[in-house]
Amino acid sequence: MTVTEEIKSRLDIVDVVSETVSLRRSGRNYAGFCPFHHNTRTPSFFVFPETQTWRCFGACAEGGDLFSFVMKKEGWEFKETLKNLAQRAGVTLEEADPLDRETRKAHNKQAGLLQAAADYFHQLFLYAPQAETARRYVAGRSLNEETIEAFAIGFALDSWDACRSHFNMQGTATRNCWPPGC
Ligand SMILES: [Zn+2]
Incomplete structure (x- = not known):
């Protein structure tokens, strides 16, 4: 298992996204207003717990995994995101880049x-x-x-x-x- 896979297995994307986006259950998934484009009428942003992914079905039409969400939300590079999420997940980053x-x-x-x-x-x-x-x-x-x-x-x-x-x-x-x- 790669270090990113291990981090993803330890953290729940729903928890992480919920910290900044208010989500409500929609069947097996969660929906909310997209944090990446102006979106206040119909929630267009979905989080899928089964695949641990997210997608906006509105203007930005973007999606991805836990890493891409945090990178986009915080404006961080991958390296910074990896450090932050590893710490949260309690995963030690042994291999320096x-x-x-x-x-x-x-x-x-x-x-x-x-x-x-x-x-x-x-x-x-x-x-x-x-x-x-x-x-x-x-x-x-x-x-x-x-x-x-x-x-x-x-x-x-x-x-x-x-x-x-x-x-x-x-x-x-x-x-x-x-x-x-x-
Ligand atoms: Zn969007």
Whole structure:
């Protein structure tokens, strides 16, 4: 069963529609004034519990299921409707849509790059000959190894593009090595 099918099986379209459209029983179905077009004389809007669908037999002549009703009524996109109805139905949305996956992938990549850059500067601080003065200064401030490690204290070479060159040479930002380009 797909997630939309599960949501539909847990919610009753009659209940959902009744929240915004006043319905009255008409045989096996329910009828009311259509919320989507000017309709005040003869109820032209029907909800069919057996098929869990709705249809307007008046000017708009539209119809659909629970999802299309909520989308049209609220002016929501499918994604927003899915979220809302899943919550109401108590269904957990496990599978993120492809867009979310892509966004997450991009975030992970950025976090990875940031971590690699922090490591790069930290390694420079620990081992680069140019960082000797910095190491002495930090020692003079009585920062111990644990603190230096915990805050990943770094050192930048006197160069505006050393970090970029380092990663360019590496070809990837996921490996860490010292000296640069190894
Ligand atoms: Zn209508």
